[in-house]
Amino acid sequence: MQSSPSLHSIAVCFPMPLNGYTSSTVQINLRRLSQLNHLKAFTCFAQNSFGASFNSISLTEASQSFTSLIQLCTEEKSSIDVGKIQTHMIKSGFYLNIGNKLMDAYVKCGRVKDARQVFDELPNKHIVTWNSMISSYTSLKRSKEAIGLYERMVLEGVLPDEYTFSRVFKAFSDLGIVLEGRRAHGLSVVLGLEVLNVFVGSALVDMYAKFGKLRDARLVMDRFVKKDVVLFTALIVGYNQHGEEGEVLQVFGKMINEGIKANEYTTASILISCGNLKDPRKGKLVHGLAIKSGFESAVASQTSLLTIQMIRISIIPNSFSLSTALQACSKLAKLEEGRQIHGIATKLNLDTDKYVSVALIDMYGKCGNTEMARSVFDALIEFDVVSVNSMIYSYAKNGFACEALELFNTMKDLVLEPNDVTFLNVLLACNNAGLVEEGCRIFASIHGAVDMAERVVNRALELAPEDERTYALLSKHCASSGNWNQFIEVKSAMKEMKLKKISAMNSVDIKKDVHTSKAEYWSHQKCEKISEMLVELIEKVKKYGFYS
DNA sequence: ATAGGGTTAG
Numbered sequence: 001m002q003s004s005p006s007l008h009s010i011a012v013c014f015p016m017p018l019n020g021y022t023s024s025t026v027q028i029n030l031r032r033l034s035q036l037n038h039l040k041a042f043t044c045f046a047q048n049s050f051g052a053s054f055n056s057i058s059l060t061e062a063s064q065s066f067t068s069l070i071q072l073c074t075e076e077k078s079s080i081d082v083g084k085i086q087t088h089m090i091k092s093g094f095y096l097n098i099g100n101k102l103m104d105a106y107v108k109c110g111r112v113k114d115a116r117q118v119f120d121e122l123p124n125k126h127i128v129t130w131n132s133m134i135s136s137y138t139s140l141k142r143s144k145e146a147i148g149l150y151e152r153m154v155l156e157g158v159l160p161d162e163y164t165f166s167r168v169f170k171a172f173s174d175l176g177i178v179l180e181g182r183r184a185h186g187l188s189v190v191l192g193l194e195v196l197n198v199f200v201g202s203a204l205v206d207m208y209a210k211f212g213k214l215r216d217a218r219l220v221m222d223r224f225v226k227k228d229v230v231l232f233t234a235l236i237v238g239y240n241q242h243g244e245e246g247e248v249l250q251v252f253g254k255m256i257n258e259g260i261k262a263n264e265y266t267t268a269s270i271l272i273s274c275g276n277l278k279d280p281r282k283g284k285l286v287h288g289l290a291i292k293s294g295f296e297s298a299v300a301s302q303t304s305l306l307t308i309q310m311i312r313i314s315i316i317p318n319s320f321s322l323s324t325a326l327q328a329c330s331k332l333a334k335l336e337e338g339r340q341i342h343g344i345a346t347k348l349n350l351d352t353d354k355y356v357s358v359a360l361i362d363m364y365g366k367c368g369n370t371e372m373a374r375s376v377f378d379a380l381i382e383f384d385v386v387s388v389n390s391m392i393y394s395y396a397k398n399g400f401a402c403e404a405l406e407l408f409n410t411m412k413d414l415v416l417e418p419n420d421v422t423f424l425n426v427l428l429a430c431n432n433a434g435l436v437e438e439g440c441r442i443f444a445s446i447h448g449a450v451d452m453a454e455r456v457v458n459r460a461l462e463l464a465p466e467d468e469r470t471y472a473l474l475s476k477h478c479a480s481s482g483n484w485n486q487f488i489e490v491k492s493a494m495k496e497m498k499l500k501k502i503s504a505m506n507s508v509d510i511k512k513d514v515h516t517s518k519a520e521y522w523s524h525q526k527c528e529k530i531s532e533m534l535v536e537l538i539e540k541v542k543k544y545g546f547y548s
Numbered sequence: 549a550t551a552g553g554g555t556t557a558g
Contacts, residue, residue: 126549237554
């Protein structure tokens with residue numbers, strides 16, 4: 001055996017015969033002491049010893065040492081070493097006993113193909129083996145393969161258990177396969193696994209919610225006797241993502257009533273709902289409740305998170321809570337609070353986080369502070385389409401058309417592919433600055449934009465024929481493509497159906513008070529003064545030739 | 549031996 005100095009010293013200080021117990025203990029200790037070189041050397045030494053003396057150690061010992069070796073390789077993500085161990089296992093006849101662990105090691109090293117090969121070679125697969133393989137596919141979002149395995153196991157007469165179902169529902173929801181998802185739900189009911197296990201339940205609720213079938217999601221949850229916070233949160237998230245703020249609050253209230261405390265997952269969703277409600281008072285109430293129920297037992301820290309109403313929460317915020325809090329700030333026009341959250345984000349080194357930074361750029365952009373938006377943008381280490389789009393939007397919204405176009409042109413140098421939002425923002429920039437030619441040129445460069453708009457509108461009419469937004473979209477499209485006859489048709493159809501576009505609302509933060517105004521609806525106590533001022537402003541703008 | 553819910557641009 002070729003011996004390095006450390007290998008040699010280990011061999012010398014280790015006179016007793018190596019077995020599974022001793023080897024795993026030594027390995028774990030070396031690891032704990034961060035003696036990685038020694039660990040490597042010892043592992044090599046142990047492998048060589050095992051290779052020579054397999055016959056003399058018991059089955060349990062060998063399994064244990066293999067298990068611990070596999071575990072080490074997994075932690076180090078060293079698939080090459082997993083391969084070496086596999087060879088040893090096959091040689092010594094231990095392959096089948098702990099094949100599942102080996103499979104798992106391959107998965108964790110990112111070698112799914114090898115894992116699958118081990119899986120296929122294992123005869124008489126245990127339910128856990130099936131579940132692990134399915135799980136490795138779902139965790140990599142390879143949902144088709146996960147479902148394929150699920151279907152195969154059912155065909156082979158292996159009954160799925162609660163672990164299988166909780167993952168398989170996820171795969172169905174990922175792919176949006178409603179019918180098959182329902183069928184699997186049916187099987188779980190027949191097998192008596194549906195309402196007994198919250199893991200199955202939350203996966204089911206999540207699946208139906210992602211299908212947009214909130215009623216089914218609700219029915220599943222209502223059937224549970226012993227609910228937990230995850231089950232509730234899955235439903236809350238579902239309602240939240242479908243814009244059902246009222247239901248969010250209702251389910252949230254139910255959760256509190258049943259004595260279940262919210263956690264940061266729940267609060268993230270509640271915060272977004274509060275923002276979407278556009279009702280600072282109600283938002284404040286619910287937010288306060290969320291905090292009270294969720295965080296009174298939370299770990300104390302020096303940092304405080306300032307949100308919708310500067311409420312202090314004694315937990316360390318992460319990128320999730322910061323970005324949701326910022327989202328709420330920008331929707332409720334809470335610039336001051338947004339600034340303070342920015343400060344906290346900087347302190348925590350989270351201001352360059354993918355999600356937090358976009359929320360910051362968006363917040364500053366919406367509040368008219370393009371400079372701050374840009375400084376957040378400039379501090380980014382990596383750009384992606386979303387961050388660039390947000391910056392373009394900030395420019396566009398605040399009238400900096402040249403800067404918006406310049407950034408748009410730089411996207412090519414950054415090897416970033418513009419998407420629909422990019423074009424929308426760039427066109428918005430042209431629109432705001434009256435750059436008609438530039439706008440037309442860019443619009444013409446988008447592949448079949450007018451045709452696509454028509455297809456989209458028709459599809460929207462199929463999917464949501466009674467949604468006033470669909471008609472608003474359609475009428476806008478007709479107008480923009482110059483199809484005035486159809487425009488009149490759409491408008492009269494809207495009249496007949498008594499559909500009216502929901503008025504836009506605008507909020508602004510002045511000296512920590514949020515003032516809200518609505519198109520064609522004057523309710524502000526100083527509305528007379530405001531309209532006087534408006535007339536004045538319009539006169540001024542006319543003088544400069546900017547008003548037609 | 550295996551497991552669940554959250555954050556980005558208009």
